[in-house]
Amino acid sequence: MHLRMSFSIAVAGAFVLAPTTPEPVAAQGAPGGVDELVEWEVEWGGRTRDPSVSPDGTIWFVGQAGNYVARFDPADESFRRYEIEEGANPHTVIVDEDGYGWYAGNRNATITRVHPETGELRVFPTGEARDPHTMVFDGEGGIWFTSQQSNRVGHIDMATGEYRLVTPHDNDRARPYGIVLDDEGHPWVSLFGEDEVVRIHPESLEITRFNKAQEESRGRRLEVLNDGFVWSVDEPHGILARIEIATGEVTRYPMPGGQDSRPYAITKDDRGVLWISETGPEKQLVAFDPASESFIAVHQVSNNIRHMAFDEERGAIWFGTDSNYLGRVLTRPSSQ
Numbered sequence: 001m002h003l004r005m006s007f008s009i010a011v012a013g014a015f016v017l018a019p020t021t022p023e024p025v026a027a028q029g030a031p032g033g034v035d036e037l038v039e040w041e042v043e044w045g046g047r048t049r050d051p052s053v054s055p056d057g058t059i060w061f062v063g064q065a066g067n068y069v070a071r072f073d074p075a076d077e078s079f080r081r082y083e084i085e086e087g088a089n090p091h092t093v094i095v096d097e098d099g100y101g102w103y104a105g106n107r108n109a110t111i112t113r114v115h116p117e118t119g120e121l122r123v124f125p126t127g128e129a130r131d132p133h134t135m136v137f138d139g140e141g142g143i144w145f146t147s148q149q150s151n152r153v154g155h156i157d158m159a160t161g162e163y164r165l166v167t168p169h170d171n172d173r174a175r176p177y178g179i180v181l182d183d184e185g186h187p188w189v190s191l192f193g194e195d196e197v198v199r200i201h202p203e204s205l206e207i208t209r210f211n212k213a214q215e216e217s218r219g220r221r222l223e224v225l226n227d228g229f230v231w232s233v234d235e236p237h238g239i240l241a242r243i244e245i246a247t248g249e250v251t252r253y254p255m256p257g258g259q260d261s262r263p264y265a266i267t268k269d270d271r272g273v274l275w276i277s278e279t280g281p282e283k284q285l286v287a288f289d290p291a292s293e294s295f296i297a298v299h300q301v302s303n304n305i306r307h308m309a310f311d312e313e314r315g316a317i318w319f320g321t322d323s324n325y326l327g328r329v330l331t332r333p334s335s336q
Helices: none
Strands: 004-007 036-041 048-053 059-063 068-073 078-083 090-095 101-105 110-114 121-125 132-137 142-147 152-157 163-166 176-181 187-191 196-200 207-211 222-224 229-234 239-244 250-254 263-268 274-279 283-289 294-300 305-311 316-321 325-330
Touching: 048 316, 048 325, 059 090, 059 316, 068 090, 068 101, 101 132, 110 132, 132 176, 142 176, 152 176, 176 222, 187 222, 222 263, 229 263, 239 263, 263 305, 274 305
Parallel strands: 048 090, 048 305, 090 132
Antiparallel strands: 004 036, 036 325, 048 059, 059 068, 068 078, 090 101, 101 110, 110 121, 132 142, 142 152, 152 163, 176 187, 187 196, 196 207, 222 229, 229 239, 239 250, 263 274, 274 283, 283 294, 305 316, 316 325
């Protein structure tokens, strides 16, 4: 049996910050909020993380420390576990349009496809990228991925397994971490070991560099809204940063949890609202509206959130926590 945890959500918990304001200021009647926040306990433990939404509405996720891939059906709240290669310790799983799961073997230099019904595995080696980390589909039959400790960003053909690798920085400890694609197919990568975000040309692999919030900024993940800005978290300084692509100008927004909030994961919903996890003393999920430049919701969660996925069809954000819960936030009333 799986314990279900429900949290009562109100729209009232909101903050507005001017770019140069050091402390959050309470707002009146801010838009936003969520319809529901629920967490389900995962019985296998293993550091539940990095969910991905399948076309059928089921949710895939990994147990990195438990060395498994699993799928959750919100309709009946059932779980299915897939056994995988020993020692893979998957970091991320993403689901393609045919419902196949693809996981990054963080400890065995592979990217592997999982058949959703049979569990059959098809394994693709990644060579010098010995620790595949975060992945994203390119929409053209390939996957872009980061390899943090190997200081590589890679692209793999999902049909043939052929791959290309690029070194995003001269510093071998640059630690390429989060990766997202813009509307033009450019991968954007956050370098956790540097105060930079890089954009990679998908064909030439040419790299363009952008500074983060300040010197010694360190951010694991990022998001692109395709409006001329890229957004990055600054973990040690408790900052959400907006980088203007045309000029490189950076605007900083202090997080609601303050300097010690340690922002980590970031994703966007279909309204263009950004959702950011705070992993400091308070474990929180907060929402930021770029249009009003304000934080519009703050919600408590069970533990650290390290990655999130948005289900546009159902208006749901999915996450895993370090205390082995799989969570869902509904950004609009459920149609289920």
